[in-house]
Amino acid sequence: MGVIKIENLVRDYGGGKGIFGISFQVKQGEAFGFLGPNGAGKTTTIRHLMGFLKPKSGKCTIDGLDCWSERDKVQARLGYIPGEISFFDDMSGTDFLRFTAEYRKIGTQSRMEELLERFELDPKSKIKKMSKGMKQKLGIVAAFMHDPDILILDEPTSGLDPLMQSRFVNLVAEEKERGKTVLMSSHMFEEVERTCDRIGIIRKGRMIAVDSAAALRERHTRSYMVTLEDEAAAKAFAADFGGVCNGEKVTVTTKQSLEEIFMSYYGGDSNE
Ligand SMILES: Nc1ncnc2c1ncn2[C@@H]1O[C@H](COP(=O)(O)OP(=O)(O)OP(=O)(O)O)[C@@H](O)[C@H]1O
Secondary structure, rough: OEEEEEEEEEEEOOOOOEEEEEEEEEOOOOOEEEEOOOOHHHHHHHHHHHHOOOOOOOEEEOOEEOOOOOOHHHHHEEEEOOOOOOOOOOOOOHHHOOOOOOOHHOOOOHHHHHHHHHHOOOOOEEHHOOOHHHHHHHHHHHHHOOOOOOOEEEEOOOOOHHHHHHHHHHHOOOOOOHHOOOEEEEHHHHHHHHHHEEEEEEEEEEEEEEHHHHHHHOOOEEEEEEEEOOOOHHHHHHHHHOEEEEEEEEEEEEOOOOHHHHHHHHOOOOOO
């Protein structure tokens, strides 16, 4: 059964912008990657899940709770990293985490210290003096420190360097092992491939594919048949390129990477 359920969600901003009948589910203990180019509708979908936007039509629920009419309860249960982290600039990181802990009613037994260490963040400075990466780390600590069962992460690694990205991927993998449900939007194919059980691809406000990375790759295999001069040349060619020999003919099958699949869906077409 889906912990996160989105059914036929519509928000029409006019001019072909918005989301137009988005449906998908994320099961308990599953990590779902939400991929799509700039302006495809990922943040709009996620903002409905958080109860920041009221659906024009359609519905979303989290653990059976309506994301709009029961948004207080929904928000209390989640860990959330917004697409654009805009904190109270005058606060220090420490104040912000204290404020979040009070709002969440969590005590000192929270995972805050462990997460600060893990992401090598000293939260003492004013948020307005923090780099983009530091703010992102602060957002990660705030989203994970109360150990929520459901995580909604809108481009969680934007601004992180590769080492920190990798630590984040490991954190998500561990949380998934612990049975957490994760919805994560991203532009990073590799992190989605490494962490997510299933992937949804959104284009111009519509879901154009939902499947596991393996199944997406399976559907995007390409076979080439090459005819060589003779059987010996064919055997040598097959050995070099991992092909299957049939007389002087060799069939080579290649699986596309997730990035190639993504590009083939978009085909260089702009999303304007
Ligand atoms: N309040 C709004 N009024 C009008 N148009 C909007 C509004 N919010 C979003 N849009 C438009 O809706 C589309 C979807 O935007 P959204 O932020 O959901 O995309 P996204 O997939 O999260 O993109 P990105 O990867 O750039 O963060 C965009 O064309 C955007 O300009």
